[in-house]
Amino acid sequence: ENIELHDNIIHIGEFAFTECSSLKEIKIPNKITELAYNLFCHCENLETVILQEGLIKIGSYTFAYCPKLTNINIPSTVEIIAPYAFYSCVSIKKIVLPDSVTKIDVNGFYCCSGLEEITLSKNLEYIGNYAFYKCSSLKEIIIPDKITSISSYMFSYCKSLTKVVLPSNLEKINLQAFEH
8 A cells, every 4th residue: 555645744743654554655745854753663564665855854763663665765855863763674775875964873773684785974973872783784884984983882793794994083983883
């Protein structure tokens, strides 16, 4: 089932589509600036989400436990990936974060075990603890220059990770950042 929302919608509240098991595809209206807490959490058949320019924040647990989510674009206006935003989205293989993104909060891509490739924003200033924890298919990553600290458990159990390019002004590598 696809849901078509008209472009006059300016807000969609928390939990609005949580556990909508028949939802497969949705296009978010262009006036939406933030995806609310738990918006699509546990939408077990959600495959495609079309996000539009103007979106600034992907909220906490927005796509948590969406095991079939494979098609998602991150618009060039997004600045924040909130905690657990893509928690356990095991089918996403590739993510490109536009240069507008400045923050990936704690557990942002936690347990995205199918994630093979991610391009980080060159303007990224903060990556939280456990951000890529158990992204077991992730092969390589380039950490942008504005990052001065590798957070705790950031790449723990990333068993396929063979190449990490660290920024030249890196100051800290925290607790169990690369634990296997």
